[in-house]
Amino acid sequence: MANESDLILEMRDISKEFPGVKALDGVSLRVHRGEIHAICGENGAGKSTLMKVLSGVHPHGTYTGEIFYNGHLATFNNIRSSEHAGIVIIHQELALIPELSITENIFLGNEVRGRFGVDWVAARQRARELMERVGLQDDPDTQIKSIGVGKQQLVEIAKAISKDVKLLILDEPTAALNETDSAHLLDLIREFKSHGMTCIMISHKLNEIAAIADSITIIRDGRSVETIDVPPGERVDEDRIIRGMVGRELTSRYPEHTSHAGEVMFEVKDWTIRHPEVTERLVCKGSNFFLRRGEIVGFAGLMGAGRTELARSLFGRSYGTYVKGQIFLDGKEISPKTVEQAIELGLAYVTEDRKVLGLNLLDDIRTTVVSAELHQISPNGVVDRNAEFMAAEKYRKELRIKTPNVNEGVVKLSGGNQQKVVVAKWLFTEPEVLILDEPTRGIDVGAKYEMYGIMNALADQGKAIMMISSELPELLGTCDRIYTVSQGAITGCLDVAEATQEDLMRLMTLIPNTTKSAA
Amino acid sequence: MEALKKLFGGSLRQFGMLFVLVALAIFFHLMTGGLVITPTNLMNLINGNSYVLVLAIGMVMVIVIGHIDLAVGSVAAFVGIVVAIAMRDWGIPWWAGVLLGLAIGALCGAWQGFWVAYMGIPGFIVTLAGYMFFRGANQFIGKSLTVPVPKDFQYLGAGYLPEWGPNTGMNNSTLLLGLITIAVLVWMQLRNRRALIKVNAEVPPFWVTIVRIALLAVVVGWLTWMFGSGRPGTSFPVPGLILAALVILYTFVTQRTVTGRHIYAVGGNRLAAELSGVNTRRTYFLVMLNMSVLAAFAGIMFVGRSTASGPFDGVGWELDAIAAVFIGGAAVSGGVGTVIGSIIGGLVMAVLNNGLQLMSAGSDVTQMIKGLVLLAAVALDVWQKRQGKASITGMFARNKEAATTTPAEAGLLEEQAGANPTEMR
Numbered sequence: 055m056a057n058e059s060d061l062i063l064e065m066r067d068i069s070k071e072f073p074g075v076k077a078l079d080g081v082s083l084r085v086h087r088g089e090i091h092a093i094c095g096e097n098g099a100g101k102s103t104l105m106k107v108l109s110g111v112h113p114h115g116t117y118t119g120e121i122f123y124n125g126h127l128a129t130f131n132n133i134r135s136s137e138h139a140g141i142v143i144i145h146q147e148l149a150l151i152p153e154l155s156i157t158e159n160i161f162l163g164n165e166v167r168g169r170f171g172v173d174w175v176a177a178r179q180r181a182r183e184l185m186e187r188v189g190l191q192d193d194p195d196t197q198i199k200s201i202g203v204g205k206q207q208l209v210e211i212a213k214a215i216s217k218d219v220k221l222l223i224l225d226e227p228t229a230a231l232n233e234t235d236s237a238h239l240l241d242l243i244r245e246f247k248s249h250g251m252t253c254i255m256i257s258h259k260l261n262e263i264a265a266i267a268d269s270i271t272i273i274r275d276g277r278s279v280e281t282i283d284v285p286p287g288e289r290v291d292e293d294r295i296i297r298g299m300v301g302r303e304l305t306s307r308y309p310e311h312t313s314h315a316g317e318v319m320f321e322v323k324d325w326t327i328r329h330p331e332v333t334e335r336l337v338c339k340g341s342n343f344f345l346r347r348g349e350i351v352g353f354a355g356l357m358g359a360g361r362t363e364l365a366r367s368l369f370g371r372s373y374g375t376y377v378k379g380q381i382f383l384d385g386k387e388i389s390p391k392t393v394e395q396a397i398e399l400g401l402a403y404v405t406e407d408r409k410v411l412g413l414n415l416l417d418d419i420r421t422t423v424v425s426a427e428l429h430q431i432s433p434n435g436v437v438d439r440n441a442e443f444m445a446a447e448k449y450r451k452e453l454r455i456k457t458p459n460v461n462e463g464v465v466k467l468s469g470g471n472q473q474k475v476v477v478a479k480w481l482f483t484e485p486e487v488l489i490l491d492e493p494t495r496g497i498d499v500g501a502k503y504e505m506y507g508i509m510n511a512l513a514d515q516g517k518a519i520m521m522i523s524s525e526l527p528e529l530l531g532t533c534d535r536i537y538t539v540s541q542g543a544i545t546g547c548l549d550v551a552e553a554t555q556e557d558l559m560r561l562m563t564l565i566p567n568t569t570k571s572a573a
Numbered sequence: 574m575e576a577l578k579k580l581f582g583g584s585l586r587q588f589g590m591l592f593v594l595v596a597l598a599i600f601f602h603l604m605t606g607g608l609v610i611t612p613t614n615l616m617n618l619i620n621g622n623s624y625v626l627v628l629a630i631g632m633v634m635v636i637v638i639g640h641i642d643l644a645v646g647s648v649a650a651f652v653g654i655v656v657a658i659a660m661r662d663w664g665i666p667w668w669a670g671v672l673l674g675l676a677i678g679a680l681c682g683a684w685q686g687f688w689v690a691y692m693g694i695p696g697f698i699v700t701l702a703g704y705m706f707f708r709g710a711n712q713f714i715g716k717s718l719t720v721p722v723p724k725d726f727q728y729l730g731a732g733y734l735p736e737w738g739p740n741t742g743m744n745n746s747t748l749l750l751g752l753i754t755i756a757v758l759v760w761m762q763l764r765n766r767r768a769l770i771k772v773n774a775e776v777p778p779f780w781v782t783i784v785r786i787a788l789l790a791v792v793v794g795w796l797t798w799m800f801g802s803g804r805p806g807t808s809f810p811v812p813g814l815i816l817a818a819l820v821i822l823y824t825f826v827t828q829r830t831v832t833g834r835h836i837y838a839v840g841g842n843r844l845a846a847e848l849s850g851v852n853t854r855r856t857y858f859l860v861m862l863n864m865s866v867l868a869a870f871a872g873i874m875f876v877g878r879s880t881a882s883g884p885f886d887g888v889g890w891e892l893d894a895i896a897a898v899f900i901g902g903a904a905v906s907g908g909v910g911t912v913i914g915s916i917i918g919g920l921v922m923a924v925l926n927n928g929l930q931l932m933s934a935g936s937d938v939t940q941m942i943k944g945l946v947l948l949a950a951v952a953l954d955v956w957q958k959r960q961g962k963a964s965i966t967g968m969f970a971r972n973k974e975a976a977t978t979t980p981a982e983a984g985l986l987e988e989q990a991g992a993n994p995t996e997m998r
Contacts, residue, residue: 372848394850405848412848414841416908425838426849428831435831440772447772459775479849 061122062087062221062252063108068119070103070112077103078117079276085221090243090253092267094260094295096498100276101256105223109143110136123221140220144210146229152199156190157181159198160213184212188242203357204235211242222246223254228262229496232357232524233559240266258498260292261527272298300500308531309503311510315534316347319518320487325379327367337363337374339543339566345487345518350509352533352550353522354558360542361522362406365489369403370396383486397426402485404476406492406522412476413464420446420460422475427483449478453508470501477508488512489520494528506532526555538562590901590914590950594921601928608931609924612803616810620731620878622923623812624649624871626916628894629901630823631867633915634860636898637840639907640689640696642864644703645894646887648681649872651707653882656873657720667726671873678869679862681707686861690854696861704891712884719883722876730877732811743801744808751797758789812874819870824912836860841908896943897922900950921946 063085070078078100085091095101106112108121110130121128123139130136133143150159157178166177181194188208198206207227214222224243228236240262243253257263263270270282270290279298284290296307327338337360345351353361366373368381370393381388383399390396396403405411413422423446424431431441446460453474457467464475473493480488490509494502509532513519523529529536530550538546538558543566548557602609628645635642656674659665665673681703688699734746741748762782769776800809827833838846839856847853871890876882901918903910922943929939 366848369848370850392850392852393848394852397850403848405845410842411844414838414845414908416841417837421834425834428834432831437829437831437834439829440768443772443774 060087061085062124063254064122065104065108066120066122068104068107068117068121070100070107070117077276078107080119081273081276081278083271083278084281085252085254086269087252088247088250089268090247090255090266092263092270093254093256093273094263094270094299095273096299096500099273099299099498101273102225104273105143105225105254105256108136109133109141109223137217140218141223142214142217142219142221143223144207144214144225144227146226148203148206148210150198150206150209153197155195155197156185156192156201156209156212157194159209160184160216162213164217180216181212184216185209187215188212189238202235203230204232204238207231207235207239208242211239215246219251221252221254223256225256226258226496227255228257228259230357233526234356236262258496259525260295263295264289264292270295274299296499299498307499307503308528309507309510311350311506311513311532313349313534314514315349316516318344319347319384320345320520321382322368323380323382325364325368325381326377327363327374327379328377330374333375336377337542338367338379339541341379341539341542341544343537343544343547345520347518348513348516349535350513350519350521350533352529352536353520353539354526354529354536355522355524355539355562357524359539359562361539362491363542364539365403365491365520365522368396369393369401369489372403397483397485400484400486401489402426402480402483402487403489404480404491404493406495408469408472408476413472415465416463418461418463419450419455419457419467419475422464423449423460423478423482426479430482445482446478449481453478453481454504468497468501470497470504473497473501473505474508477505481512485517487518487520489522491522492524493521494523494525502528526558529558530555538564540564540566542566589953590917590921594917594924597921597924597928601924601931605928605931609928610799612799612807614927614931615799616803616807616813618920618923618927619810619813619816621927622919623810623816624730624875624878625890625893625897625923626816626919627819627867627871627874628890629897629915629919630819630912631864632891632894633898633901633903633910633912634823634827634836635696635864636895636903636905637836637907637910638857638860639840639843640857640861641895642685642696642700642861642868643891644681644685644700644707645864645868645871646890647704647707647711648678648865648868648887649875649890650711650882650884650887651681651714651872652677652869653872653876653886654711654715654720654884657722657876657882658714660723660726661720667723667729670722670726671729674869674873675866678866678872681868682862682865683858685865686858689861690857699861711886715882715884717884719881721881727877727880728811729815730812730874730879732877733806734808734811734814736806736808743798744803747797747801747808750809750814751793751801754793754797755790758793759786762786762789812878815870815874819867820912820916827912832856832859837908893922894919896947900947902954918950921950 061084063083065081065083068078068081068083069076081100081104083093083104093101093104103112107117108130110132113131114129121130123141128136128139130139151162154162157174160181161172161177165172166180167173168176178194185192185194185208188211190205190208190212192201192205198209201209207230211222228239231239236259243255243266247253255263255267267290268284268286270284272279272282272295282290282294282298321344323342325338325341326336329335329337341364343351353364355361363373367376370390372393381390388399390399390401409415414425417425420442424437424442428437431438431445443460449455450457450460455467455474455478456471464472467475477493493509494505497505509519509521521529521533530553533550536548536550536553536558537544538548538561540562545564545566546561548561598609608614628649632642632645652674655677656670659673660667660670685696685699685703688694689696734744734750736744736746738745762785766776766782827836835846835851835856838849838851839853843853872887875886879886897919898910898915899905899918900921901910901914901916903915925943925946926939929942
């Protein structure tokens with residue numbers, strides 16, 4: 055496979071500077087024809103910038119260095135010119151239009167022309183062929199918004215192959231997918247490879263990279279550190295990749311933690327919630343669970359199993375319609391009906407998707423940190439700016455938020471530091487029960503490790519932590535107990551000492567029998 | 574240059590629109606042979622524009638929460654006619670008229686706020702309906718006639734402060750006002766500094782504070798002299814005083830109170846605000862209500878100035894107010910904008926109007942130029958954002974004293990660097 059002469063792409067000594075920062079500093083990348091080439095690196099290492107240089111988002115002339123594509127010097131000025139050459143990039147954030155159909159999305163900007171305008175009959179026919187190639191069985195007239203993220207990702211890929219792609223670049227293709235959809239996607243990429251397509255894949259999920267990549271280039275701080283060629287049939291050691299990414303030995307991916315779980319602190323009984331729009335659908339079906347003081351309890355489940363819905367409905371009924379159920383805090387029943395009350399009672403919910411739900415990106419760090427409990431520092435409704443500054447400083451130091459000062463806008467922070475700001479905002483409310491929804495999604499290995507450390511410290515302070523995560527190894531590495539959720543019901547509870555990924559997966563895919571849901 | 578930067582706490586660009594304002598005034602002053610920066614003309618400027626500036630105060634809050642209010646002109650006219658008729662037919666005193674007007678404004682605002690906040694109808698639609706409804710209501714109640722208002726009511730729209738005390742060659746009320754202003758500004762600068770020291774934040778060198786104080790004193794002193802040395806019997810105008818009071822009040826509310834924080838939070842990211850315990854509906858309701866109260870204020874001031882309420886009062890005010898807000902650096906997408914910025918935006922428009930008029934340009938040319946200026950101001954802002962630099966918007970940054978632009982550690986800038994700069998908003 056590693057045929058030296060057959061390079062489809064060679065990027066030589068690419069440097070790219072933005073005002074005040076050198077994003078790429080002499081990166082080189084060699085991709086062989088027909089291979090799956092993974093690019094790894096921490097957030098901010100420059101992976102996305104490199105791909106933007108390649109696809110012409112940063113046009114020729116705005117960077118230094120040379121790109122050879124199929125042996126010729128490439129000078130792409132925009133995405134169109136790189137697509138014309140057969141390079142298609144699928145971004146992390148899907149670029150589909152929810153209101154349009156699958157067919158319309160596939161051919162958006164590349165319409166099948168007939169004699170009068172668009173030939174929809176032919177377009178639909180072609181769409182069906184493309185969808186078959188990616189394993190989508192839906193009606194091509196289905197609106198994008200009515201299919202799940204997994205299928206949307208497949209539509210993106212169908213769109214890409216409709217353009218006669220030679221080199222497919224996937225930026226975090228499985229970040230939003232559950233295990234089944236991810237597995238399907240990886241199979242698909244392998245199949246494309248067998249048809250001779252070349253793939254570049256950026257991913258944080260090292261197990262996927264290990265499973266699929268033929269070679270791996272590691273980028274750190276804007277420089278290419280090394281390229282690992284994986285011999286056919288072998289698996290690269292994940293720790294090896296991590297070592298390259300962080301530039302040091304990471305002895306363990308999860309910090310050591312001894313649990314000091316105490317008595318039951320937070321208990322939910324028979325929690326039943328209706329879908330906000332579809333009234334006959336229950337998103338929580340009589341859930342029973344409890345958290346002990348000082349305990350980290352994981353919630354595992356497939357995408358759409360209802361974990362976020364459960365968390366948000368507990369958090370001041372901010373999702374769905376309440377049907378029945380009770381919440382007990384320290385043995386006393388509480389019923390937070392608004393987010394404000396929930397915060398008052400000592401609940402905190404660190405949202406998934408910090409950019410959409412967690413942060414006001416126009417704000418700076420200091421105003422964000424205090425934003426969920428402004429009254430605490432605002433006698434008579436007037437914000438005490440000194441108290442605000444000191445609170446923000448305190449959390450900057452405690453959580454080690456990397457920033458020149460707390461007046462910095464949150465938009466300038468890296469993903470991991472943004473997540474820390476969100477956590478700081480909730481710690482400022484002095485919660486007893488902390489719900490973390492996908493707290494490590496989209497942040498790099500080092501920041502993840504720090505986040506686990508913060509969780510452990512909080513648990514040791516006697517707080518109860520409910521952690522929702524789609525990464526099973528992470529749950530197994532950090533939690534004391536794990537509940538599994540499937541189709542809105544809790545299907546099991548395992549002690550982490552005796553749980554395996556297989557057990558969890560089995561319970562997560564169980565079709566629940568609502569009459570006797572496990573506790 | 575470095576010194577100037579320190580002085581203005583951050584980049585000079587932050588003060589861009591203020592410089593534009595001053596430059597415009599000087600430009601027109603020179604072009605008209607010295608007609609613009611005179612006591613009489615400045616008083617006219619204030620008197621003739623204060624009602625639109627009052628509207629801009631409310632409008633910036635509406636725009637920050639991501640809505641728009643098209644009904645302000647109609648509400649102002651409606652309030653004006655009700656107040657005028659109430660005073661004529663029932664003989665209520667002027668202060669009762671003002672209270673009645675504000676109460677009616679609050680009712681109009683509650684009506685619009687109800688539909689926006691609790692029924693989830695976009696402000697554009699609700700206030701478009703209000704635009705028609707309240708215009709009609711004005712003409713229905715006033716039978717499309719002009720109704721005069723009593724003399725003491727006119728004081729609010731075109732009055733001057735009293736003359737008293739020794740002959741200083743200036744209006745003593747204005748002089749006193751100026752001195753008090755300077756004293757307050759000095760006190761605030763020093764207090765600010767002490768507060769920074771107390772929490773060990775980065776404190777600017779002492780000479781910066783001194784020079785700042787001196788600059789402020791010179792500016793305020795000069796304004797005092799300008800307004801105090803006009804014709805005998807004139808002073809800093811009453812509408813200007815009302816405007817100044819409102820600007821101070823609302824700057825405080827938006828920048829320093831919990832309510833203000835909630836307004837920016839809802840505008841910046843509604844979902845995140847909701848999940849942080851902000852009552853978004855109540856915020857929408859209050860902002861819409863407040864806008865109409867300020868519209869009532871504007872209506873009252875305008876009626877006072879024009880000595881009567883008529884069926885076509887307030888036509889087009891909503892657009893002037895919206896233009897002022899956007900020139901002042903607000904973002905169409907919400908979450909960004911300040912009261913001070915909007916006032917400066919409004920003054921830019923006012924000076925343009927006034928200057929062109931004095932150059933005896935017709936209203937046709939004036940309109941065309943105003944249109945282009947609006948476009949240019951917003952385009953400049955967008956362009957600067959695309960450069961990845963601070964925008965004019967940040968000009969009166971919500972925490973001016975803190976806007977130290979330390980170049981961030983390279984590692985931190987990854988997202989900024991990696992992201993397509995146009996997506997940075």
